[in-house]
Amino acid sequence: MIRFDNVSKSYPKQNRPALRDVSLEVEKGEFVFLVGSSGSGKSTFLRLLLREERASQGQVHVLGKDLARLSNWKVPQMRRQLGTVFQDFRLLPNKTVAENVAFAQEVIGKPRGEIRKAVPQVLDLVGLGGKEDRMPGELSGGEQQRVAIARAFVNRPMLLIADEPTGNLDPQTSVGIMKLLDRINRTGTTVVMATHDQQIVDQMRKRVIELEKGRLVRDQSRGVYGYQH
Numbered sequence: 001m002i003r004f005d006n007v008s009k010s011y012p013k014q015n016r017p018a019l020r021d022v023s024l025e026v027e028k029g030e031f032v033f034l035v036g037s038s039g040s041g042k043s044t045f046l047r048l049l050l051r052e053e054r055a056s057q058g059q060v061h062v063l064g065k066d067l068a069r070l071s072n073w074k075v076p077q078m079r080r081q082l083g084t085v086f087q088d089f090r091l092l093p094n095k096t097v098a099e100n101v102a103f104a105q106e107v108i109g110k111p112r113g114e115i116r117k118a119v120p121q122v123l124d125l126v127g128l129g130g131k132e133d134r135m136p137g138e139l140s141g142g143e144q145q146r147v148a149i150a151r152a153f154v155n156r157p158m159l160l161i162a163d164e165p166t167g168n169l170d171p172q173t174s175v176g177i178m179k180l181l182d183r184i185n186r187t188g189t190t191v192v193m194a195t196h197d198q199q200i201v202d203q204m205r206k207r208v209i210e211l212e213k214g215r216l217v218r219d220q221s222r223g224v225y226g227y228q229h
């Protein structure tokens with residue numbers, strides 16, 4: 001699903017790389033937490049997966065494709081197989097819950113009939129049945145994140161990328177969101193989630209990858225890497 005081979009990423013005018021010599025693999029169906037303090041490189045890692053950034057060195061493979069060799073016109077096609085969820089939900093404020101979710105299908109040209117069927121199904125799955133016609137501003141943070149997850153999941157992505165999805169939520173609401181992400185993972189969707197929330201990481205008992213100053217310093221399921229401070 002994901003393979004990083006000796007990946008480094010340097011941004012212009014930064015005196016140290018955001019990622020340094022990172023190698024790892026994530027298999028289909030895994031649930032992986034990406035942890036590390038602020039500035040450790042988590043968002044950079046996720047941006048490389050989405051090909052919003054390109055590696056300075058090494059190879060990034062996603063869904064079997066070497067992203068450096070993927071032509072620009074093929075990037076949207078690759079991204080269609082990925083779902084994304086962010087801390088700030090990123091919903092369209094002037095569209096209803098159902099329209100927000102439908103939009104993800106419209107942009108990839110799904111037929112109307114299919115959209116009409118899929119949207120209520122996925123809203124039921126995330127626990128928002130009956131709220132189809134609400135506007136995002138009328139929902140709690142947890143509900144807004146459920147809409148965002150429904151939107152990310154409606155096209156049945158192979159890989160769901162979540163960047164601090166519980167960052168704006170209280171602990172109880174966060175637990176509900178994590179249960180939902182776990183359910184989605186159990187349908188076969190691989191999940192990679194960056195988080196600062198140690199409590200969630202402890203509760204969920206999933207694979208944990210830790211970055212520190214751009215280096216991979218811990219991969220819980222595969223032993224400790226030999227990085228010395």
Ligand SMILES: Nc1ncnc2c1ncn2[C@@H]1O[C@H](COP(=O)(O)OP(=O)(O)OP(=O)(O)O)[C@@H](O)[C@H]1O
Nearest residue numbers: 011012014018036037038039040041042043044045
């Ligand atoms: N677009 C950019 N241009 C220049 N430097 C960047 C850019 N994005 C990130 N960086 C730098 O790269 C390093 C890693 O940042 P990154 O955002 O990947 O970390 P992070 O672990 O996601 O942090 P946070 O938890 O605060 O979101 C930091 O030193 C940051 O300043």
